[in-house]
Amino acid sequence: MPIISSFYGIIIKMYFIDIEQHKIPHIHIEHNEYRAIFDFNGKIIEGKLPLKQKRIVQAWIEFINKI
Secondary structure, three states, X not given: OOEEEEEOOEEEEOOOOOOOXXXXXXXXXXXXXXXXXXXXXXXXXXXXXXXXXXXXXXXXXXXXXXX
């Protein structure tokens, strides 16, 4: 799965076409032993992240949605 961004130990990955598993556009997040899948509204679809990293990812998503 291609890495599209990496910062503060957070890795963001995304398949170009991956609608079979979750049916909505989403990104995969990795941070240490944590894994989560976010939609483009900043909500976790699956998995979990520590609160600090969750907020950082949500801020990143908000920034990306503006450009």
